Amino acid sequence: MKSFFQALYRLSCNFILMLSMIFTGLLFVAGFLFTCYADNMTTQQVLTRADNPLFHLLGVLIAGSAILLCCRLACKRPALGKRILLCITMIGVLLLGALLILFGRTAPAADAWSVYSAAQSLAGGDTSVIHPTDSYLSYYPQQVGLMAFFELIIRIWNFLPIGLEAYHFIKCLYVVLTCIIVFFQYKTVHLLWENDRADCIYLILAGTCLPMIMYSSFVYGEIPSFAALSVGLYYLLKLLKNMPEDKTMACDTPAKRYILPAFISLLGLTLAVMLRKNSLICIIAVVLVVLLEACFSGRKSLLIYCTLCITLSLTVLPITQKCYEFRAGNTLRTGVPAMSYFAMGMQESSRANGWYNGFNFNTYQESGMDTDKTVAISKAAITERQDYFKANPGYAASFYFNKFLSQWTDGTYASRQATLATLGPRHPAAEEFYTGKYANVYIEFCNLYQTIVYLGCFAGILITLLRRRPDRLYMWTGMISVFGGFLFHMIWEANSRYIFLYGLLLIPYAARGLADISNTSVLGKFRKNNTDRTEDASQKQPIAG
Template sequence: MINKDKLEKFEKFANQFVFYLLAFFTGLAAFSYLFVRAEVSLIYSEDGRFVWGSYKAWIGMLIVGTCLLVSAKWLKKISTGRLWTILALVTFSFGLYVICFSKPFLKADASSVYWGAMEINHANYQSLLGYLKEYPHQLGLVTFERLILSVVPSIRFIRGVYLLLTIGSHYFLFKLCQLFFDREHLFMKYLTLLSFAFVPMLFFIMHVYGSTPAIFFLTASLYAFARYRLDKRMAFGLASSILLVLAALVRMNYQIAVIAMLIVYLLEALKRWSWKPFVQASLLLVMFIGANKGVVAYYESISGYSLNQGMPPTYHLAMGLQDGQQRFPGWYNGYNVSTYEKYKNDPEQMKAVGKRDLRKIIHYRLSHPRSSFIFFSKKWLSTWLEPTFQSIWSGPIGSPASVTFTKILNSIYNGGVLYKGLVIFLQALVWIIYGLTAFTGWSYRKIKNPLLKDIFLFISLFFIGTNIFHIGWEAKAQYTFTHVYLLIPIAVQGLCLLMDYAGKKGYIGQKDSPVEN
């Protein structure tokens, strides 16, 4: 017989463990940021280095932190709606400025996906024998871009759509938190301010890759999930699952988000002793598996090509454990592509080589604990402590074809004064986000609303899961910017807790919500 009390105790322990683990990762990141940051050169090759102990960074942290605290009085005087509208208009205007005054040029995977989508829209399926055969997980993103390009086949147009998606992500994050806090609550104003201040979200519209639509679908999914829990309407539950599956389709790494939501449903079932979360979890899992298989089957049917033999995952794992040469450890170094090209005509040999190389590099790492500790430390630091998260690198740099037309953009994209100022500002901002998130993690019992705690639990699982995933898998700073963006509500909660502890009462009171008992 199942012991209900033991299951409830396990659920409480699991919550405690996750929030403390979140506090550990973000606290370690905040502490490390005081002494070091990663820097990716503004050239195509992604050469990387660590910058140690900069007094400019400390001054930036002091200034940004002070401004954040003293802005409370100013924020009280402006309505949240007006603040959000002003920042959205500024973001939209600057986004259009960057799009219009930069050449319509894409690079790396973003270019391959874009041109693959363009070709397939014209019934040319050659990309399914090349890049998309190697990376069939990109077919979801290709499908998404095909829909946009069927309206206007233009790089500038699709960047404009990505700009709207970015503002849409801010909107759904705002609407999600508004379910728990009054619109004029200081929490909502700080949330608005920090969301728009996290400008890697804006600069990544130039890359036209999966992270921007994925975070849009994910924030919309979280909003629908919260509405489902509050209103008990299955339409919201279904929408939440569909949107989460779409996020995972356009960005493979968001499969971690699907796993995180499945865990949330499981813990909810244990906490509420209900079968309904199991049904919702089963629906999500079936939709996710079906959607992935369906996309591949669709492209096989229209092209007549077999797409079941992509690049083995062992290649990415082996590369993620190798030195990066001029790049950071565990970053892309070309191993996966060169090995695939060598053995692509012999699928069995291709798999065998991947397994062999993975075993060799794992054995080496286990046999050299000191160098492996240094390797994984550098890999982790380079993944989470690059202030821009490669949002500038992903834009118009690295090629004569990708030039900008104004002094402002040249200063940003060619390492000028504006770029250096942006790095200092973002290092301070991300340090604050990490530090406040760690504080919330340690103080998670202060979160009284059970639904808000579940939302924070999902974000924590997504963040922790991605940390663990990139310990082995190929890593890049650009893979993690949306995860840090999602920490902002948790960080703002920590800020409000700190201000409450400092004697500023009334900043924490949560809006009464008809949450399930």
């Protein structure tokens, strides 16, 4: 049985590597040849442009060379170089985040404002926002976790003698959380590969990830949930790496080595789901990886971890909702059913294929907030679109191709659209990035950055396969999460904002791949390995005669 599980584990590793190579290769080709962007901040229509391959190649070569040059300089004295790069990156994130708060003047709007205002009401003692019909939360009850987080922050803010809105404080907190993301992803890169070049390249990529800076002013669930996810994944990977591959428990302080990382990991992953329900995609990846690691090592303790992870992730939002309902003495509806999101993901929109067009909200509202009626209408809409796709296969292929491009080749990840709303006029210099002369500069920079990330990911996986030394499966937890997100948002409601967090998950893999590219001895190792294999084979051949 043990040999069967080990064979299954190795097969899973090779399958994930091959699938990841195909997937990242597709991302690189798409990102290299196409760019999706929005140049009109009123309509926010997503436009698709075919890039000039020669100019794009030149940009990739120049930017890639600059990254590798900085890496080479930092790695002359790795310990000191990494500390300097870490300080520069952290200071840069803090400084740019502060400038964006001061001059960008972004305010919560749409869903973000609905959640924030509900939290504000609850912090002031008004529980009327918990209502079965007259409440935003009865449409989207999955937001109760983020609302609870906002309420806690608002209550803390209200203790201070400052007349500003609490969302300014939230944006300041998000800048700090962005630094936490960078720090724990940096530690994750070092934990996984113990490669100074990969560490340095990650810090360079993180410090130049402008959409991440922009999203630090977006008062919603992306930044806090990914900060929690980064912490949770780091401690999970630390737990799995420190565990021996057999059942023999290490005798030195097992509680410190295993229990504490497991606890922090579970806490981080649970908070990630509480703050953003779509984090369940990452939880699924975590559970699959840990189950296979448990089968490989024979450790039943990992099965306990899986059970706790599933239980906490699936109950954190319902428990939070029940607490609010008990506090208000009222109830919330089950919300807009998932089926309507699947239906909307098959429809056209004024912005792009499969993007939000109001179908889910309108259908639920017009049905009198009746879940069964909404599901029936959504199923009928899905059937109608399926029939149309079958009758027009060319249109269907074009529809999903453009849906894919609109999400995965927008290097800005809709960061300008997400942070567009302001309270009062934005500073003219900041406005230039939205509607002025710097808008195209921002789009082109982000497009080039995204292409380099895709290239690094693809190169790293390809080199791993060429070395014929597959890594442990847990090292690919982030990549499995990204592929899961790709599948999910191809059938769910689309938006490049939803892909932003998967883009962040790719950066560590890009750093590893670019580090492999920068290693001038890689090709030499391949030649040496191939030479050794040839010599071994020739020695084993029988001598004629």
